[in-house]
Amino acid sequence: MQGWSRILRGLRHHSMCRTGKKDVISPARPPFRPPSRIPRRAPSTSSSGDVIANSATTNTSWSNRDSRASSSSRQSLASLRESLPENPQIYSFQEICRATNNFLAKTIGRSPTWQCSVGGHDAVVVRRQFRSTSDELRVRLRSTCAAHHGNVVKLHGATVSGAQIYLVYEYVRGVSLADCLRNPRNPGFTVLKTWTSRMQVASDVAQGLEYIHHYMGESRVHGHMKSSGIIIADPSLTAKITHFGAAELSGEATAGASRSPQRINGTKGYMAPEYLECGTISPKSDVYSFGVVLLELLSGEEPVKYRFDRSGKDYVRVSLVDTARKAVEGAEEGRIRRWVDRRLGDSFPVDVAERTVRLALDCVHDDPNRRPEMRYVAAKISDLLMKSKAWEEKTKPPLEISVTVGPR
Structure with a gap:
């Protein structure tokens, strides 16, 4: 100190x-102060000068220690x-x-x-x-x-x-993307029930991450990209990236720095291989995490889960990245259609879905040098979103129905 x-x-x-x-x-520009700011009141103090917190007794000693x-x-x-x-x-x-x-x-x-x-x-x-x-x-x-x-x-x-x-x-009113895709109370329901709504979320997140990487005046990283860290705002369904700057300001992650494995505080399934091996953080680590989030959006599944293998009588790790690779590389027709989230009602452009999965797999490449930059990824997703909207307009059922009542 x-x-x-x-x-x-x-x-x-x-x-x-x-x-x-x-x-x-x-002279400097005044700091940000929201309008109608509540005036600060001096905290009450004890005879020793320590701040006295008005709270439960169980939290008083902890608060006084931090106050000192x-x-x-x-x-x-x-x-x-x-x-x-x-x-x-x-x-x-x-x-x-x-x-x-x-x-x-x-x-x-x-x-x-x-x-x-x-x-x-x-x-x-x-x-x-x-x-x-x-x-x-x-x-x-x-x-x-x-x-x-x-x-x-x-x-x-x-x-x-x-x-x-x-x-x-x-504060943003809404629900995390993880809860939108996997609500334990109602697994069969999701507010993102159309293909276009999910592609719009993907475009929102890609543009936000592109802004962080390329338009902040320096090489910046997020460090903890995951579906639970993305808010789907209510009622617009706009996706917003949360906790930007938390990893860097706290010292957990610094762009281009190598941290010891003990200091890594990531989430299973989202961490890039180089992050797991030596704690190296870079914009390409965020690209990897975004690729996993994109696969979540398309499939509705968790990045990593475990299923019980009856033959081996043991639990087997199932990776979303692996199942996506099998879906696009398999010669069996209709594999992509079966891999995409069934709650979409089998109503989506298969060619756009396949191109989106391949883009996500490019993002999760083991070699960080072979992963695309977010500027490229955001542009490709914007193009795929436009194609999705065009497909939706083309396949939309007619709304005008004429009804004639009279003798036949």
Whole structure:
């Protein structure tokens, strides 16, 4: 934490020196502040100066420990706030505690994620282990908060408390893509019940990932692409990529860096081979994960599952990538039609489906150098989406039905 303070004080000193005056800080664009922001109230303190959280007794000691760690870095966070010319919001840890009701608010998914209200607006707070440095956080936070794309959930800001980083994202009403495809309560139903709706989701995700890789001003990665990290917004069914920047800001993944296997925190079925072997993260790792998501969209199946083999009396691992390869490489006619999700009602253009599966298999190639870039993938999926819409218009049944009532 002392190293954190020294570096951030140096950043503030650098910002002051650029003006040529001793005590004048160069003007900067004001940070992002949502309208009708709720004024901050000073937290109540005990005689020792520790922050007292209004919560259950079981959470009081944990909150006080993080509050003491937060108070030691308050001056550093203030320096960081002044050194950022863009629009990130540097929140205080006490503000995050109040917003999440001392982390007793509604959680989302399995990860430590809370749905709450921050600054009077609906938000999602994500907690991660902080393994980065202040310089990396300053640069990444500024560029990540500057991201504006309709298919990427926006990051509003963050705060650091001890060994934890708290990221505040906008809240998007909807359901994850994984739940849309595989609802355990109603396996036979899905809101993505047409071929075109699934191709539209694929196009949305591809364009969002293309924006991250090619239009962020530097080589950026997502690091954790998976169907549970994609929100299908209600009611437009627009796909939005969540948690962009979480892996980089927390220090879990850095583009082009090689991490030890102990630091990998991925999901089975989505991790590229080079990620599994040595922890190397690159845009091509995201391309691999996207290829798996695309196969999920077409088949409705999980990336990896286990089935019981009666002959061997053991469980056998079944990979979605392997079944897709068998479907396109098999000589048996109609194999692709049987592989595609049956809930689509056997109503889709088979030639477009086969081309889409082959594109997904190109994305999951074992050699990262042979995987296409997202710019190419997004363009191909847009073309396939247009062909799907043309097929849908051509096969749509006529809506106008004339009825004549009279004597025969």
